[in-house]
Amino acid sequence: QITLKESGPTVVKPTQTLTLTCTFSGFSLSASGMGVGWIRRPPGKALEYLALIFWDGDSRYNPSLKSRLTITKDTSKNQVVLTMTNMDPLDTATYYCAHRGREIRGVQYYYSGLDVWGQGTTVTVSS
Amino acid sequence: DIVMTQSPLSLPVSPGEPASISCRSNQSLLHDNGYNYLDWYLQKPGKSPQLLIYLVSNRASGVPDRFSGSGSDTDFTLKISRVEVEDVGVYYCMQARQTPWTFGQGTKVDI
Numbered sequence: 001q002i003t004l005k006e007s008g009p010t011v012v013k014p015t016q017t018l019t020l021t022c023t024f025s026g027f028s029l030s031a032s033g034m035g036v037g038w039i040r041r042p043p044g045k046a047l048e049y050l051a052l053i054f055w056d057g058d059s060r061y062n063p064s065l066k067s068r069l070t071i072t073k074d075t076s077k078n079q080v081v082l083t084m085t086n087m088d089p090l091d092t093a094t095y096y097c098a099h100r101g102r103e104i105r106g107v108q109y110y111y112s113g114l115d116v117w118g119q120g121t122t123v124t125v126s127s
Numbered sequence: 128d129i130v131m132t133q134s135p136l137s138l139p140v141s142p143g144e145p146a147s148i149s150c151r152s153n154q155s156l157l158h159d160n161g162y163n164y165l166d167w168y169l170q171k172p173g174k175s176p177q178l179l180i181y182l183v184s185n186r187a188s189g190v191p192d193r194f195s196g197s198g199s200d201t202d203f204t205l206k207i208s209r210v211e212v213e214d215v216g217v218y219y220c221m222q223a224r225q226t227p228w229t230f231g232q233g234t235k236v237d238i
Binding site for chain 1: 219
């Protein structure tokens with residue numbers, strides 16, 4: 001059974017750096033095709049993709065936030081860490097990490113959605 | 128970035144009645160492997176989003192068969208054959224054809 005859980009501060013001040021950790025179990029991020037993504041939902045707004053890291057270390061960022069984001073993985077700890085610099089009140093949101101699913105069809109693995117999500121962690125940016 | 132547009136944005140429904148949500152992209156979601164990279168997610172009140180449908184029409188594990196997805200290229204639809212009270216929440220389409228993955232604005236379904 002795959003589970004993910006986000007952790008980090010609930011309040012940060014403007015201009016500070018946010019560090020969020022996604023601790024997961026039930027899969028290995030070193031296995032081919034695996035990935036973990038970060039998505040957020042600001043209050044009253046839609047879901048927004050932030051970043052994704054693949055089993056091979058390939059990282060894909062939202063270009064609108066790329067200069068502020070860093071995603072890393074620690075396979076031995078089963079963790080993915082997202083840092084976001086220069087926090088602003090507009091970054092107030094619930095932040096989720098999610099497992100990028102894969103399924104085998106024939107001899108190849110194919111994408112099968114963000115199939116398991118963490119419970120989310122709410123971050124408020126306020127002085 | 129690929130822009131995803133959902134309609135309607137609000138959908139009042141009655142239990143037992145069908146419901147349908149449209150999602151359009153401004154670029155084709157067809158991958159070279161022949162699959163359209165379009166998912167549907169539901170975020171119930173106070174809960175994390177959950178995967179309903181991936182690659183247009185594949186139901187995720189545990190998703191009731193009253194949910195179905197269809198479409199191709201740039202035009203997609205999620206249908207609920209008979210709405211149940213537990214189906215209320217915000218429905219999102221998401222394209223995974225290219226990063227950044229992008230979501231629609233969300234469709235709020237309530238009874």
